[in-house]
Amino acid sequence: MSFLALDNIKKSFGQTQVVKDFNMSIEKGEFVSFLGPSGCGKTTVLRMIAGFESPSDGTISINGKNQNRLKTNQRNIGMVFQAYALFPNMTVFDNVAFGLKVAGKPKEEIETRVKEMLALIRLDHLADRYPYQMSGGQQQRVALARALAPKPQVLLLDEPLSALDAKIRVSLREEIRQIQRQLGITTVFVTHDQEEALSISDRIVVMNAGRAEQIGTPSEIYNRPNTRFVASFVGTLNIIEAIVVDPSANTVKVGDNTVRLREPVGALKVGDKISIALRPEAGSLSESAKGDTAIVGNVISSHFLGSVIRTKMDVGGNQISFDMFNAPDAVLPQPGEVLTLRFSSGDFLIVRD
């Protein structure tokens, strides 16, 4: 049985339905990310788990217990907010101790637990500081310790890294993941940053327009996107419009190139249009590259991006980008140059809407 279950969750604000038939089962100790663009409903689902919003329909249960009728302060859930939300009038120690004090824990227990939490986030030397005396990253770590101190059943992270600068964001997300693993706490993380979601999650829920478009491991989401939305939202992807040539042989035509797909085209007939996707990192210009497929196109532009060189080429009206690793002797392809891009037929994904 799943630990956190969301069954047929719906949420409407007036006439607008922001969450539509949302179903999700999260195992104990799992780290699940809700990924999607602004307004897709991911934060609303999180807020419903927290109890700040109540579902218009459906049930939320934790450890088999229905949470719908419980108030936020009765749910024993920890939450970290994007805006830190530390109490400005309290020191770090008092912030972390707040939940324990509210729960009426004995003084000695509070002190031990707060020290334990501050050691966990490596800020035990700043216990007497006030939030305004700390950096954003430190404040967010305190917010994490505060959320974990009362030993919640579930930890909710509402875009906790969005307000931080890039370097701290990377180090803090690794720290969050490490602490989550160490404590084995069931965690729901909301983000619109695909890299964040891909790097720290056990599973990702890609959300769009109030629905879960795809639920899967980071690798499944990235390598096997189910829908056009998931394919375009997660990572950079070339969507290529092709024409079916031979459905039985799974061959399609891209410009003047005929390529074979590993995935069956299904019920499509000869001449039907089909959308296929190709990751920029899948192709190679090298003749020695392992690959059973090649397409020829004209270079439109080429950009040096540091570790990679991204080249855009035109293949029968489709613009296809591909990446090459940078090397000291690398030469940028020139516009108008004719190139042959080699890749494996398995790199093509059929995109369904």
Add this chain to the structure above:
Amino acid sequence: MKTQKILAWIAIAIGVIYFFVPLIGTFEFSLRMRRGEYSVDAYQSVFSDMQFRETFGFSMVMALLTIVFGMLLVVPTAYWVRLRLPQIRPVIEFITLLPLVIPAIVIVFGYLRLYNSSSWLPFTGSTSGTNALLVLSYITLSLPYMYRAVDTAMRAIDVRTLTEAAEILGAKWPTIMLRCIFPNVMSGVLSGAFITFAIVMGEFTMAALLNRPAFGPYLQLVGANKAYEPAALAVIAFAITWFSMGLLQLVSRFSKMAPSRP
């Protein structure tokens, strides 16, 4: 550029002369009670007057009660408007601004009509009732300043997120209000309190029409009957106001340290 600077200084000089010369004149006049030399006789006379102490004490008590009850009304109202009812914000703002547009005399006549001794709620039927009505009048009068001060302080701390943070940690409403919200809007509360204090200490219309022995009517009485003491009282009243404003500045300077936001 230089001309602009000179013009700016001229404007400042005119302002300073306009505001300070009457004050300096009043202060200088208040020291002239003894013929031929400067003295503080007028101040001694004021401070030794029993009526001064009584009226000053009365107004002080009224001011404190106004601050306490005013805040009990304003802080939860501003909090709920921010948190749950942002759509009624324009209505609340309009209501809190009304005392600035409606003259005090109109408000107090309204009160006298509604709450006189033969009405269904006879506030003016007893001394304590009239005092209560005076406090309520003062709350109305100070509403524009109190509400704005508290509302601004609430805007600075992101009340919604702090409330949610406290709530998810298991806190109930009284704890949230007393431990998370109130201490963080203290600067606003104090700013509102000092303005209220300054207003109440010098208020005349309401206290006079409700016939209460407040400092405002005393100022008027002394002004009508004595020569040097009114000048001394005016200086004292200014000192009280400036002291309140100074405290207000001090509080707002400290409050700059408070917000914790990305």
